Amino acid sequence: MKTTKLVMLVMTIAVALFILIPNLSWAEDGAAIYKAKCAMCHGPDAAGKPAMKAPSLIGDEAKKKSDADLATAITGTAKHPAPVKGLAADDVKGVVAYIRSLQK
Numbered sequence: 848m849k850t851t852k853l854v855m856l857v858m859t860i861a862v863a864l865f866i867l868i869p870n871l872s873w874a875e876d877g878a879a880i881y882k883a884k885c886a887m888c889h890g891p892d893a894a895g896k897p898a899m900k901a902p903s904l905i906g907d908e909a910k911k912k913s914d915a916d917l918a919t920a921i922t923g924t925a926k927h928p929a930p931v932k933g934l935a936a937d938d939v940k941g942v943v944a945y946i947r948s949l950q951k
């Protein structure tokens with residue numbers, strides 16, 4: 848009887864973790880990716896860094912661009928010095944959403 852209860856408890860925790868973990872990491876993706884892969888050139892606040900020739904991502908220029916334009920710029924046009932490898936389409940969406948949140 849006691850063993851059954853323990854097994855049930857462990858199962859419940861396991862299921863809860865399965866549901867929680869992917870959601871937790873998804874929520875902070877955009878900001879985390881930006882900090883890790885973009886901030887060194889575009890600045891922590893995305894205002895750009897002249898020394899890196901990286902433009903502001905929160906100025907009028909970037910605000911005018913569509914999400915698709917920003918996504919293309921990120922994943923690597925020949926112009927972008929950092930065609931950021933290993934970013935999945937969802938990651939790019941997350942970063943674009945993060946940039947939009949900084950533009951407000």
Ligand code: HEC
Nearest residue numbers: 884885888900901902908909917920921926927928929931
């Ligand atoms: C090695 C420095 C460097 C890194 C790292 C870098 N960028 Fe850039 N980025 C630039 C430079 C320089 C330009 C200007 C050339 C161009 O437009 O492609 C640029 C242009 C852009 C543009 C186009 C802006 C516009 O108004 O046309 C976007 C959007 C952008 N970067 C987003 C990102 C994101 C998001 C990341 C991280 C995933 C990133 N960049 C990482 C240097 C960098």
